[in-house]
Amino acid sequence: VSIGELWRRLIHLFRRERVTVELEEEMRLHLELRADANRKAGMGAGDAESAARRRFGNRGVIQMDSRDAWGLKTLESFTQQFRHAFRSFRRRPLFFAVSTLTLGVALAFSTSVFSLVDGFKHPPNPFPEPERTFWLQWYGAGDPVHPGVTGDQMIEAVRRVDAFDGLASSGIEFKRVRAGNQEGLRTIAPVSSNFFKVLRVRPRIGRDFGDVDGRLLDAVIVSDRLWRASFQNRPSLGGATIAVEERTYTVVGVMPRGMSYAGPFRDTDVWRLGAAGEAQGGAACCFLSAHLRPRAERRSADAQLTTIAAQLTHTFGQVGGRVYGFTLHDLRYSARQLDAGHVALLLAAFCTLFVACANIAALMLARAVARRRDLALRLSLGATQRSLALEQLAEAAVLAVSGGAAGLLLTVWAGAAIGRAIPPEMRWIAMVDPHWSGGLFTMVFGALTCVVLLTGALPAWQVSRIEPMEPLKEASGGSTGRTAHRMKVVVAAEFATALVLLVGASLGVRSAIRIARFDFGFDPGALIGASGRFVYRWDLNLFHWPDAASALLPRVLASPGIVSATTFAIGQPEHNQIYSDITTGGSPPILAGSYLIVGARFFETTRIRLLSGRDFEEGDAARGAVIVDERAVPALFPDGKVLGRRVKFGSPEGPAPWLEVIGVAKRADLEFPSNPDGPRWPPIYATVPHQDPKRWMIVARSSGDVRQAALRLDRTLNSLLPASAPAYVSPYDADYQSLVRSVGINLKLFGALGVASLLLTATGLFAVLAYTVHQRMREFGVRVALGAQRRHLLRLVLRDGGEMALAGTGVGAFGAMLVITLGVPISGPLYGIEPTDPVALIVAEGVLLVVALAACAVPAVRAMRADAVEILRAN
Amino acid sequence: MSIKPSRDEIPPGTLDMLILTTVAREGLLHGFEIASAIERQSASVLQVEEGSLYPALQRLLIKGWLSGTWGRTPENRRARYYRLTAAGRKRLESEVESYQRVARAIALVLRPA
Numbered sequence: 001v002s003i004g005e006l007w008r009r010l011i012h013l014f015r016r017e018r019v020t021v022e023l024e025e026e027m028r029l030h031l032e033l034r035a036d037a038n039r040k041a042g043m044g045a046g047d048a049e050s051a052a053r054r055r056f057g058n059r060g061v062i063q064m065d066s067r068d069a070w071g072l073k074t075l076e077s078f079t080q081q082f083r084h085a086f087r088s089f090r091r092r093p094l095f096f097a098v099s100t101l102t103l104g105v106a107l108a109f110s111t112s113v114f115s116l117v118d119g120f121k122h123p124p125n126p127f128p129e130p131e132r133t134f135w136l137q138w139y140g141a142g143d144p145v146h147p148g149v150t151g152d153q154m155i156e157a158v159r160r161v162d163a164f165d166g167l168a169s170s171g172i173e174f175k176r177v178r179a180g181n182q183e184g185l186r187t188i189a190p191v192s193s194n195f196f197k198v199l200r201v202r203p204r205i206g207r208d209f210g211d212v213d214g215r216l217l218d219a220v221i222v223s224d225r226l227w228r229a230s231f232q233n234r235p236s237l238g239g240a241t242i243a244v245e246e247r248t249y250t251v252v253g254v255m256p257r258g259m260s261y262a263g264p265f266r267d268t269d270v271w272r273l274g275a276a277g278e279a280q281g282g283a284a285c286c287f288l289s290a291h292l293r294p295r296a297e298r299r300s301a302d303a304q305l306t307t308i309a310a311q312l313t314h315t316f317g318q319v320g321g322r323v324y325g326f327t328l329h330d331l332r333y334s335a336r337q338l339d340a341g342h343v344a345l346l347l348a349a350f351c352t353l354f355v356a357c358a359n360i361a362a363l364m365l366a367r368a369v370a371r372r373r374d375l376a377l378r379l380s381l382g383a384t385q386r387s388l389a390l391e392q393l394a395e396a397a398v399l400a401v402s403g404g405a406a407g408l409l410l411t412v413w414a415g416a417a418i419g420r421a422i423p424p425e426m427r428w429i430a431m432v433d434p435h436w437s438g439g440l441f442t443m444v445f446g447a448l449t450c451v452v453l454l455t456g457a458l459p460a461w462q463v464s465r466i467e468p469m470e471p472l473k474e475a476s477g478g479s480t481g482r483t484a485h486r487m488k489v490v491v492a493a494e495f496a497t498a499l500v501l502l503v504g505a506s507l508g509v510r511s512a513i514r515i516a517r518f519d520f521g522f523d524p525g526a527l528i529g530a531s532g533r534f535v536y537r538w539d540l541n542l543f544h545w546p547d548a549a550s551a552l553l554p555r556v557l558a559s560p561g562i563v564s565a566t567t568f569a570i571g572q573p574e575h576n577q578i579y580s581d582i583t584t585g586g587s588p589p590i591l592a593g594s595y596l597i598v599g600a601r602f603f604e605t606t607r608i609r610l611l612s613g614r615d616f617e618e619g620d621a622a623r624g625a626v627i628v629d630e631r632a633v634p635a636l637f638p639d640g641k642v643l644g645r646r647v648k649f650g651s652p653e654g655p656a657p658w659l660e661v662i663g664v665a666k667r668a669d670l671e672f673p674s675n676p677d678g679p680r681w682p683p684i685y686a687t688v689p690h691q692d693p694k695r696w697m698i699v700a701r702s703s704g705d706v707r708q709a710a711l712r713l714d715r716t717l718n719s720l721l722p723a724s725a726p727a728y729v730s731p732y733d734a735d736y737q738s739l740v741r742s743v744g745i746n747l748k749l750f751g752a753l754g755v756a757s758l759l760l761t762a763t764g765l766f767a768v769l770a771y772t773v774h775q776r777m778r779e780f781g782v783r784v785a786l787g788a789q790r791r792h793l794l795r796l797v798l799r800d801g802g803e804m805a806l807a808g809t810g811v812g813a814f815g816a817m818l819v820i821t822l823g824v825p826i827s828g829p830l831y832g833i834e835p836t837d838p839v840a841l842i843v844a845e846g847v848l849l850v851v852a853l854a855a856c857a858v859p860a861v862r863a864m865r866a867d868a869v870e871i872l873r874a875n
Numbered sequence: 876m877s878i879k880p881s882r883d884e885i886p887p888g889t890l891d892m893l894i895l896t897t898v899a900r901e902g903l904l905h906g907f908e909i910a911s912a913i914e915r916q917s918a919s920v921l922q923v924e925e926g927s928l929y930p931a932l933q934r935l936l937i938k939g940w941l942s943g944t945w946g947r948t949p950e951n952r953r954a955r956y957y958r959l960t961a962a963g964r965k966r967l968e969s970e971v972e973s974y975q976r977v978a979r980a981i982a983l984v985l986r987p988a
Contacts, residue, residue, distance in 0.1 A: 002939070004939050005937060005938060005939060008936070008937055008939065009937060012937075022945075022955065023929065023933070025953065025955075026905075026906055026929065026954070026955050027906075027929060029905070029906075029907065029948075029952055029953070029954050030906050030907045030910075030925065030929075032952070033907040034907065034925075037911075055925060056925045056926065057924075057925065057926030058926070061926065062926050062929050062930060065926075065927075065929075065930035066929055066930045066933040068930070069930050069933040069934040069937060070933065070937060
């Protein structure tokens with residue numbers, strides 16, 4: 001068939017009314033001319049016309065034959081089948097709605113989870129030519145005394161490599177960025193104006209740095225991540241600005257998804273124009289990026305760089321035995337390793353998909369059997385087997401399309417919901433932006449369509465084997481034993497799979513509860529932690545500070561919103577041993593990996609309760625004092641007398657001083673333990689002179705909004721400290737809270753998959769029970785007529801449902817234990833809960849059985865209402 | 876009293892060829908003229924079944940071997956006139972050639988020993 005012919009067929013398809021009218025006109029003319037000819041041959045007027053009509057034949061048949069020539073007949077037959085399918089679904093809206101929703105839910109959940117995990121495993125690569133674009137790592141002699149080559153000199157040197165057709169420079173700085181309503185430390189890259197041209201990356205909104213920006217240095221380009229988080233991913237720039245420290249910049253472009261490159265740093269959010277090597281005032285921070293000229297080979301670039309390195313070494317000399325050298329790193333992204341959480345998510349998505357497929361199969365099987373009689377009747381009334389088979393397939397196709405449409409809507413919704421649910425700090429998963437992939441949607445849709453068409457084809461295939469009289473003779477009783485059995489197996493398999501998913505979800509819930517209920521022993525909610533470290537001694541000397549912690553404490557206390565603050569450090573006891581004056585005699589010392597060196601008013605600040613004694617005061621540090629956690633008392637002071645006794649961090653003969661115990665504190669954990677069941681040292685608090693003056697930690701109590709207070713404190717401290725020794729300030733329990741949130745997200749994902757599979761399984765059970773009850777109504781009628789009680793009927797239906805649920809959950813429990821034993825993760829990371837936790841299994845079983853009972857309720861009630869007279873009369 | 880010639884049906888599969896040949900020879904023709912021309916040229920031996928003429932014409936239009944334009948008959952009636960297209964001419968040549976080959980073969984078989 002040529003394209004021209006197809007085109008003509010298509011034209012006539014749309015103009016079929018006109019084609020029919022024209023053909024009719026042609027045939028009328030033919031008849032008139034034939035009648036004229038007959039008249040001329042001597043026939044009478046009436047005879048001439050009827051002879052012409054006789055010879056011409058049936059005009060209706062000719063019209064049909066002509067339409068056949070246009071291929072319209074096949075099309076009309078298809079249209080008819082689809083119309084029939086729609087009518088059939090209109091008669092059974094519940095079946096249609098449940099099937100469509102099953103397909104939609106399965107599509108949405110599987111696509112979202114697959115996209116999420118795929119996005120993590122294969123991060124989006126924004127570089128169009130990743131194998132020809134390089135980060136050019138260079139190393140060589142240089143220290144503050146011998147700075148060596150400068151950034152500009154290095155660029156000049158590398159520019160001589162003619163294998164490159166572009167060379168760009170970038171630096172790196174970590175600064176406080178205020179964008180939209182968000183503020184925080186972000187990675188900023190000062191770059192040369194040709195940076196993105198060399199990388200061949202184009203902004204997805206706005207523009208690249210142009211030459212004009214070389215003079216207007218207030219332009220920045222931001223990452224897709226920052227744009228989504230701070231500017232709600234709006235489609236145009238609309239004069240957006242961001243503030244870096246106190247300076248305001250205009251956003252001129254937004255980078256595509258996944259672009260966060262600036263040399264070795266892959267978490268850049270802001271690119272601004274800057275001179276080479278400007279970032280931290282030294283050439284050591286100048287990163288170079290280069291693009292390989294077309295047809296040039298990497299080998300030749302390497303060779304030329306080796307020559308340049310030798311020249312640089314010759315010119316600038318060796319410092320500390322180091323020479324200049326280059327390494328090229330291409331910008332190809334490699335696939336990431338999936339962790340147990342991802343594998344569990346994938347497994348859960350596959351399980352949901354399987355449950356949905358089984359559900360569709362059960363629904364279609366139930367419908368197919370219920371329709372046997374109807375099909376047999378139509379077959380005996382003259383319908384062709386082909387048309388009946390086509391009708392079944394058309395129904396399956398309509399179902400697939402409606403399920404696909406529902407799936408598309410739900411997938412878009414689920415993508416947005418996941419996006420809203422995942423906080424940016426949830427690193428294991430937030431490394432990708434939640435999105436949904438069209439390719440994966442098509443794959444899942446294809447798999448589901450296959451299931452629908454195959455199960456839809458079953459009745460079509462059965463039609464060809466129907467002996468019309470057989471189902472008619474059976475009336476509604478039906479010898480459907482084998483099909484009913486098949487359906488029960490399918491539903492039991494659904495139960496088994498749903499159980500595996502629910503065990504995973506229950507494990508997650510138990511783990512999340514354990515995390516959320518962790519008791520620190522005090523309320524860390526209003527506390528702020530601030531810490532930092534001076535890298536260079538000369539930086540610390542510049543401020544004339546004996547130690548950073550004591551110097552910074554007054555500044556912290558002066559910060560608005562701070563009511564009290566104290567210093568905080570970790571000390572290591574010699575040989576991990578702590579002795580008291582009464583354990584030196586021979587009883588074993590207390591073993592501790594660390595003790596806490598705290599400042600005055602530590603207990604006032606943290607509000608850890610003191611059971612006896614007093615808080616640390618100014619001046620305690622000079623002579624040294626100790627407060628012990630109540631859990632340490634039995635080991636250190638078996639006689640229970642604590643106050644006024646002495647403690648030593650290290651062996652009795654060691655150099656550490658004996659310190660007086662001035663109080664006993666209530667049980668408190670200052671950190672969230674990574675292993676809740678592992679050994680935990682009870683904290684022992686001591687106030688002694690600072691051991692490491694370069695490292696500092698301060699804990700402060702805020703009076704109002706802890707986040708605002710932390711932000712203000714951050715600004716105060718960082719405006720004071722040098723860029724090489726920034727302060728890291730955050731609410732004290734920020735890490736714990738982000739863990740709680742990330743566990744919550746994990747739980748929501750698994751929970752959603754678990755609930756979806758639970759609902760699908762319940763629907764499957766309901767459909768099969770409803771069908772079996774429908775099929776057995778005649779039997780129930782006979783039983784009632786013979787004197788059976790209603791409760792016997794109830795028992796019969798419940799037994800049917802119970803068989804499927806128990807068999808399914810039994811197999812499921814075995815399967816879940818088997819996969820857990822094989823080491824397959826069925827839940828996200830667990831905290832303090834064993835995968836074989838019996839409570840999780842019992843909860844999952846219980847939930848499934850309750851839902852199964854609920855699904856049995858409606859069919860059971862229907863069976864109980866069986867009216868013998870009415871049913872037997874109907875049959 | 877003239878002897879009425881015996882009428883034969885058009886052999887299966889040859890109607891398309893006869894229509895194409897007739898339109899090729901006569902130029903623009905409408906349906907009735909095509910049927911009449913075939914009868915006339917076959918000395919009234921072949922009688923076109925009018926019921927199959929119009930589906931055949933539709934088929935040839937679809938294939939692009941004929942094109943149809945609406946015009947007026949000498950009696951001022953509206954009629955669709957058919958014309959042979961370039962593709963139709965090519966098709967006709969190959970069909971005639973194939974037919975002649977078959978006819979020659981049949982003649983050979985039927986030749987008296």
